[in-house]
């Protein structure tokens with residue numbers, strides 16, 4: 001990765017963490033899961049509004065480090081409007097991206113590339129994946145809370 005691209009990515013992460021997209025509590029949300037990352041102290045609540053099988057809305061509240069908030073912001077942008085099964089596939093792609101070295105082919109994960117460099121810092125990977133694993137639990141509707149530990 002060139003230094004230039006790294007700068008672009010760093011700026012994108014900062015933009016998302018300073019002015020997160022969809023940081024709100026939607027009145028119509030019908031799924032709500034809180035995710036914790038005790039290692040860092042990140043705590044995020046993810047709200048999904050499922051309309052049939054479609055993610056009509058995605059939002060989050062909470063507090064965490066810049067990486068966890070930027071990732072949550074990108075997650076909401078990526079999931080809004082997707083069928084639930086595609087949203088789950090995207091969550092799996094993000095998982096693969098942080099556990100392996102592959103870059104996701106899916107164009108919808110372009111923004112997440114900005115966070116891919118945390119793979120070099122294993123203790124921060126859970127900061128980046130927290131919002132996504134919390135969204136996965138919300139999509140599956142099988143938990144009210146998730147923890148990375």
Ligand code: ZN
Pocket residue numbers: 037040041042064065066067068126127
């Ligand atoms: Zn964190």
